[in-house]
Amino acid sequence: MDALNPQLGNGTYRIEADQVCVDYNGTVALFDASLRLKGGCICGLVGMNGAGKSTFFKALMGFVRPSRGNIRINGLEVHKAQRDQAVAYVPQNEGIDCSFPVRVWDVVMMGRYGSMNLLRIPRESDRKAVWHALERVELIEYRKRPIGELSGGQRKRAFLARAIAQRASVLLLDEPFSGVDVRTEKLMSELFIQFKNEGRTILISTHDLSHVRDFCDLVVLINKTVLAYGETSKIFTTENLTMTFGGMPPDLLSGQTPPEEFST
């Protein structure tokens, strides 16, 4: 079991978003979103395309600066938390250049870069961390394969291994269940529970409700703002879901919604 980097003090949240607003050149992408997640939970982030899921992720990773509000990770500002290697992002399979000349081993080693010196020369401890991470996702025998030779599910596991090697305490996963095989799905669900027991917080962005019901103990419903969040069994009501998937009063924010909201 690898030690988390960093440990969480009492009373500190893993993720703390306080009335976060994000707008792109005047278009509101996220409004007044507040959320508090403790260490050791699996949380689904549910909303339509264009509802602000990826904007929320970007804000958590420090890619967009909130125009208002405040985000803290492990009690630290996002950029400081990043330097602690606290946040790992597991991309969608579509977001990866599969023909890039890297092996599975190299990809997982990228999780260690932030802890290495400038030249990124792996030490023994880095190699051990990579080996261990590959074992956990059951890809150790694939370590010398080019990333392009893996199946969708295996590739997903490789990127999960990278997050493990990074020893991140907050894992952001973008549509982790799309295009994965049954074995990967089973393994991921086991890993998520292990991560949870290790005190990590896992935030899963998805519009796949059945997986949220099966895997997540918490759920955040999002449509330009956090509509509701809490235990999955309590939040997953017809009323809430209707609100999330289209039933939002249009005048709640600016009276208009971006066109991409209707594209899917």
Place this chain on the structure above:
Amino acid sequence: MIHIFTSITPASWLIEPLSHDFMRRALMVSALVGAVCGLLSCFMTLKGWALMGDAVSHAVMPGVVVAYALGLPFSIGAFVFGVGSVALIGFIKQKSRVKEDTVIGLVFTGFFALGLVLVSKIKSNIDLMHILFGSPLGTSLSDIHQTITISAIVVITLLIFRRDLMLYCFDPTHARSIGINTGLLHYLLLSMLSLAAVAGLQTVGIILVVSMLITPGATAYLLTDRFDRMNILAVTSSAISSIVGVYISYWSDIETGGSIVLVQTLIFLLAFLFAPRYGILKLQNSINP
């Protein structure tokens, strides 16, 4: 030179040109520039910056002319205009609705035209043909010093930031999320591109320099699935093509820049046909075993 053909052996084909000072210089500079551009070409092809490479290499032209006119090292002028062109591309793209490839084409031709106009207007001893088509056979000693300095800067920078740049090309989101300054890497890579374009200008000239910046990388990309090996293959194939190109140019009295680039293209075609995994002939074999 025709009379020589009857009596040359492979050994004399290689050795005889070395008796000339200008050929020794040309071979050294070409091999060095080839190696530097070869290393950079890995990042260009993986990042998908071929068009950007073309743009920057053309956009350095006015910088070179202005630097000449002011008596500055032309690498400084090239650097300013190379990075400036990219900043301008970014600015126009952000502030207007014009698509990126249009903006790139628009800006680099504008800069290039400015360079042409400046050459014709500024009284100087700049040889336009030298800039446009390169002339490794006419390399002066001060050119060599400058090329060596540029090459050293580019190679050392690329070697130091090799892993970060590789990660930046592969997965910029991850790079940012672990606290790596990707904005810095972006401009670092662009700066290296501008400098390498000036170095490449020495051997193949502005018009063909983009070939030095993408072909070796593309060739190596077909030959391996490992980034480290890709670096080595690109550097080797690029340096060898430069040397072979200069030799062919010497013996058959053809334009040197064109000769170097043709050799590079030929090596790419060989890889395209016969690469063990990704060559098209191999692919056909695996379909009909």
